[in-house]
Amino acid sequence: MKYKKQKSTRRNINFFRVQCGFREPFRVIIDGNFLHALLEAKLGGPREILPKFLGATTVKPYVTRCVLAELRSLGEDFTGTALAARRIETMRCNHLKPVSPSECLCSLVGENNGDCFFIATQQQELREKLLKVPNVPILFACRTSLNLEPPSEVQKRLCTEREVQQKTVPQHELKAAPLRTLLESAETNSRKRKKVKGVNPLACKKKKADSEPMEVKVQAAEGKQKRKRQRGKHKESGLNADLAAAVEAKPL
Template structure:
């Protein structure tokens, strides 16, 4: 990773630690697309890759809804499914399975009391969180 990117990431993590109470080890909530991306690009072990990115130790979490969504995608995502089963499962209070994006939104909603960083490759979800963050900061 380039030095400029690393410096920017360190600065952002320091900001969230100072202003919002994020503490080490950082909790990273991953969805199925992110787990699949890590495996497709050979970024294993994932916790080491994210620890390098955040410049601190990271714990990886997923939700039961995200695992169920990977299971529904079938055989091409079987490696991603087995990798997601190895992650710690964050509690989501859904009786019926919802989409992983909706599940992650509900877990992080309400001020993000668990202090999760969200890791996803879903462009719509990233856009939504980006807009929510900008609206909250104004």
């Protein structure tokens, strides 16, 4: 059962990563009820439990000034929760006077949660309201662990509609398409065409007539031929003559 829950949680987180563009570090806005539930169940602080649950290396929890004001007004039962909230980084909201945490969180989320906030709350009414807003992942605490609300049908439908809009061509671009083609054709026609080059005039020149007759050229070529070297013939003839003279001079 625990493995199925982890698998569904990873699938829901991947949905918000891929479809809604959530990137690390994740930013989680916490209200007082969620923080009080963590302390009552002894699950640990937000900085320790949120990275493990979301499978992220860095998670930044935040509280607002309106949440701190509500915790201070709740009395002694929430004194420990108020002290734990002061240790968390405070995010500025645009309320000069403190309002209810649900109203404060809805104003931070806006119409489409452009800043990619995770909302951690125990209020059922606020969770149902935020499920109608696209791109809003909602966390809540149980007795033993955290839970992530699966994407609602409204959020899935809005994501599919956004994908279709991204794939389709807008109407103003379709109207401008014929004009664009005309401009492109005009640009191509206005470009200078390369001129066809003629024959090289130097290649068309006539050859010069030979002024010397053929016989003179043949004689000049024969005169340039190298003479063949006769190797060792004069030496052999000289040796034979010396041997003959020595034989004749030898007395019998």
